[in-house]
Amino acid sequence: MFDDQESFTTPDGRTIGGVMMEMKNITLRFGGVVAIKDISFDIREGEIRAIIGPNGAGKSSMLNVISGFYNPQEGEVWFHGEKRAPMKPYEVAQQGIARTFQNIALFEGMSVLDNIMTGRLGFMKSGLLSQALWWGKAEREEVKNREAVEKIIDFLEIQNIRKTPVGRLPYGLKKRVELGRALAAEPKLLLLDEPMAGMNVEEKEDMSRFILDVNDEYSTTIALIEHDMGVVMDLSDRVVVMDYGKKIGDGTPDEVRNNQAVIDAYLGVAHD
Amino acid sequence: MPDQLLFAMEVTLNGLMAGVMYALVALGFVLIFKASGVFNYAQGVMALFAALTLVGLQDGQVPFSHLINAIFGTELHHFGWHLPAIVAIIGTIAVMVLFAWVVEKLVLKHLINQEPIILFMATIGLAYFLEGFGDMMWGSDIKKLDVGLPQGINGWIDETTLNALGYGFFIDNLDLVATVIAALLVAGLVLFSQYTKQGRALRAVADDHQAALSVGISLRFIWVLVWSIAGFVALVAGIMWGTKSGVQFSLSLIALKALPVLMLGGFTSIPGAIVGGLIIGVGEKLFEFLVGPMVGGATENWFAYVLALVFLVFRPQGLFGEKIIERV
Ligand SMILES: Nc1ncnc2c1ncn2[C@@H]1O[C@H](COP(=O)(O)OP(=O)(O)OP(=O)(O)O)[C@@H](O)[C@H]1O
């Protein structure tokens, strides 16, 4: 469709760069279940890439492969032009890939502020000893991290719940806090697993706005899984469609919307 | 004031001090349980092992001397030095950190995502291994531990209470020191977990493994860290108990006393471990004092367990533990 390294401008005036992440022939099995079957696709610098498909298609599994939670039996993951060795999730995170979870994984016992602060752990440089010996340096670092977190809190419009323990928040707000924690890491690539599941229309609109703003203001590359087709078509630059672990479509929203295999999958046409 | 009441007050105070000792052991359990969901049966043996190592280092004992002498026909027993307490303590901390690292490398790493009961069994195995290892390394004789902590009746308290109340309280200096050290230890742990990067990461892991991984925390590093801290807490407990009653293998049984403390305080709460320890300490001393004579004494052997049992029935999550709600 486009040259791998060439950048181009979208209809709405954003610049999309060359390939940042490339999945090559990924196959992931759980015992007898093949969750991902020989799938290849790429994510370009600065784009919003959607992964869609019916329940159980393997979308979350794909996100888990990218973030190192699952290691595929076959295939290669390329990041910034380098083949990635099998990695632990924390190593992937340290490479600048942040994520949220379909079932929300927050620190329920901590406040909103502390939750988002954990996203900054990678920026806390001073070790145990220097923290004990040079309070000044550690304190400056703390102030800087606090400022970054406050900015995110303002951005996500959650000032009024900064001190609230996350366990007490309603679902929609939890999703927002989880996004905040991922943003706090200042990721190059942001992975969102159904960021709007279970939200009402108004909450979805807010979340869509946040996602677009993040992408726009910080040129963060975003890969997201979403079931709401309207949202997907509005947000994404390109869409991967999965069904039963296989890739059945890949292209701009318009292209996949008119793809017969995709239409069949969504209308539940029988598989051969 | 009537004598009976004064006695009871003295007993209560002594109970509080004994409770601090229980709390120290329970603290080690809670730390590991919070961070990794593992009930570490070996915590008591770790206290024993730390105390053995401390004495061994201090007295310049040759480790594994039995084994070495049996194989090589030598007569090695002592290096012939006597280390200052502080040096021996630092050496012992290093050994406990090494132990934490080895446990992670050889045991925990291979049991990731296993059921808690499997991990629990692994720690039972670890406990017996460590006990045997300690025996082989340092010998099984009862050792005297002396790192210079004061012991014996506190004269000032005795005199002051004698003058004020007409009855001198017997409070052991060692118990006073233990209380101060335990307070410092807890304060240090709280500062550590609230204000340092590693402490934050530790709290994160204790709260949610998945989320912790996603923000770039290495679980294995945290496990080594938390086992090291538990090893340090074990050392402190080992020093206190060892000074009091000598370093002997029955020391590992204090772990059993920590169990009712945990049931009372909740397995996941640091304040719970402290308060639970104090309640058990005071409870068993007072019970022995008030009810003991009527039932022929020795109630201290079982009181804690019965109290814990009562708690299990009425408040299974303990005083401070998180409420356990099964979602259906
Ligand atoms: N950890 C796991 N162990 C075993 N099977 C798994 C695991 N994770 C996913 N699977 C299986 O892999 C397949 C794909 O699951 P996945 O969660 O990736 O689907 P999905 O597209 O995200 O679905 P949904 O829209 O319902 O979230 C399913 O059959 C699922 O049961």
Ligand SMILES: [Mg+2]
């Ligand atoms: Mg999913």
